[in-house]
Amino acid sequence: MRYLPLNKGWKLKCGVLLALCVSNAYAEDDGSDRIGQLQKMLQDQQKQMQEQQWQMKAMAEELKALQGARGKAEGQPVFASFKDGIKLGDGSGDWQLAINGRVQADARAFSPSETAADTFSVRRARLGATMTFYKDFSARIEGEYSGTSTAMTYGYLDINKFKQAQIRIGQFKPFYGLERSMSTNFTDFQERSMADALVGSTYDRGVMVHGTPVKGMYYSAAWINGNNADETDVKYDNKDVMARLTGNIAEFAGWKGAVAHIGGFYAYGKQEPGSAIPIMQTEARGYKFFETADTTANKFASSVDRTRGGVELALANGPIKLQSEYIRANFDGTSYSRDMSSWYASLNWLVTGETFADAYKDGAFGRIRPKNNFNFGGEGWGALQVGIRFSNFDGGDFVTTNAAGTGKLTATTKTNGADAWTLGANWILNPNVRLIANYVHTSFDTPITYLANTFDKEDALTMRAQFDF
Numbered sequence: 001m002r003y004l005p006l007n008k009g010w011k012l013k014c015g016v017l018l019a020l021c022v023s024n025a026y027a028e029d030d031g032s033d034r035i036g037q038l039q040k041m042l043q044d045q046q047k048q049m050q051e052q053q054w055q056m057k058a059m060a061e062e063l064k065a066l067q068g069a070r071g072k073a074e075g076q077p078v079f080a081s082f083k084d085g086i087k088l089g090d091g092s093g094d095w096q097l098a099i100n101g102r103v104q105a106d107a108r109a110f111s112p113s114e115t116a117a118d119t120f121s122v123r124r125a126r127l128g129a130t131m132t133f134y135k136d137f138s139a140r141i142e143g144e145y146s147g148t149s150t151a152m153t154y155g156y157l158d159i160n161k162f163k164q165a166q167i168r169i170g171q172f173k174p175f176y177g178l179e180r181s182m183s184t185n186f187t188d189f190q191e192r193s194m195a196d197a198l199v200g201s202t203y204d205r206g207v208m209v210h211g212t213p214v215k216g217m218y219y220s221a222a223w224i225n226g227n228n229a230d231e232t233d234v235k236y237d238n239k240d241v242m243a244r245l246t247g248n249i250a251e252f253a254g255w256k257g258a259v260a261h262i263g264g265f266y267a268y269g270k271q272e273p274g275s276a277i278p279i280m281q282t283e284a285r286g287y288k289f290f291e292t293a294d295t296t297a298n299k300f301a302s303s304v305d306r307t308r309g310g311v312e313l314a315l316a317n318g319p320i321k322l323q324s325e326y327i328r329a330n331f332d333g334t335s336y337s338r339d340m341s342s343w344y345a346s347l348n349w350l351v352t353g354e355t356f357a358d359a360y361k362d363g364a365f366g367r368i369r370p371k372n373n374f375n376f377g378g379e380g381w382g383a384l385q386v387g388i389r390f391s392n393f394d395g396g397d398f399v400t401t402n403a404a405g406t407g408k409l410t411a412t413t414k415t416n417g418a419d420a421w422t423l424g425a426n427w428i429l430n431p432n433v434r435l436i437a438n439y440v441h442t443s444f445d446t447p448i449t450y451l452a453n454t455f456d457k458e459d460a461l462t463m464r465a466q467f468d469f
Helices: 008-026 031-069 177-181 194-199 249-253
Strands: 079-082 086-089 095-111 119-133 137-144 151-159 166-172 204-211 217-224 240-248 258-271 288-290 304-317 320-332 337-350 383-394 417-430 433-450 453-468
Touching: 119 151, 177 194, 177 240, 177 258, 177 304, 177 320, 194 304, 194 320, 194 337, 194 383, 240 249, 240 304, 249 258, 288 433
Parallel strands: none
Antiparallel strands: 079 086, 086 095, 095 119, 095 453, 119 137, 137 151, 151 166, 166 204, 204 217, 217 240, 240 258, 258 304, 304 320, 320 337, 337 383, 383 417, 417 433, 433 453
16 A cells, blocks of 8 residues: 655644544543644644744845855865976966076186186076966066066066967067077076177067977067167167077987977167177186277167077987087178177086986977986985087177277277187986086187286186076
């Protein structure tokens, strides 16, 4: 037999009816009084049920109001991670905040002592952040704190919707050649080669398009002020244009563990009167051996057409890498033309067996990751990289007999040519910490007299402790 389920209300009513029947059966004389009592009990129960319904309705309305005040947010957690930097995000990629920084603490010693002061210094101390929002947009800002005042290094907006054509607007680093395109955190030696000085200031302001149109190829093209500052001259407000193109033949051919990088860049712009002439300093950041003289020291008196160009090559197979660049700068004035050039070649070996191909991306080499990070008391020792580099600078067009303001070499205390040998060792304890030691020997084309001492060479020992994230 099937029974119909009864809710609490029906159970209560049935109980009352049953009580009435029993009451009639056993006490007919008191029936009217008993009926009155039961009716009152029923009314009380109904009143309590009605009050409970009102309370439940009020609670439901309050809950609905609270949910509406919260909006559509579902309380998604914020995820934090550390991989080459501190990163915070919502897990979906809609937004992410990445904090980056670096400290490079240096020590330098020179011989002869007149070339430069032996010193401990902070080469770079930076802190910045990159905010990515809606996946395709990001903004980066970074400050340099190692000097007497804070200076902005990066301040730009990226639009990254298309990897073949990413857009960068603001203050950024134009990619002049291979060494300049690499972060100073990851260069093979403590300082870049002499060739780097020919391309001018590290940062500039404008707009750049860059990307990977096909696998193994990378390009960048920029339209910039050309002077690392806002343009203020109304008459001479021309802009620089530059472009760089690189290719990795090894990636085209599918050669695993190898890099066959070739590339080049070209830059042109008209410089206003008083534009800078490069100053050359030894690769140990010692003596400044090339400067121009007179009232327009290290500047051109009139406007010049500045052309810069370079070619680059890097061949790597496993832990061995050969890298070289040639860079030339021309300054064409109304009645003169001045050329300077520089080149370097370096050979590096990752003794512990890491491969340079793993650190290559978008036309440049990046972070080396040790097979085994250094561990106090453990078996890991990190990675060891050793290398040698030869560099040459030729500024033969800049001589002491040139007219003032056209690139007149400072007499006696300067020279227009130099060669340098650098021996380097990088102990990479983990991807974020490294210790560097370099020995740099620089030979000057002509003897230099400074502080009543004459010398034709500089020897330097430099060291660095670096942490970056």
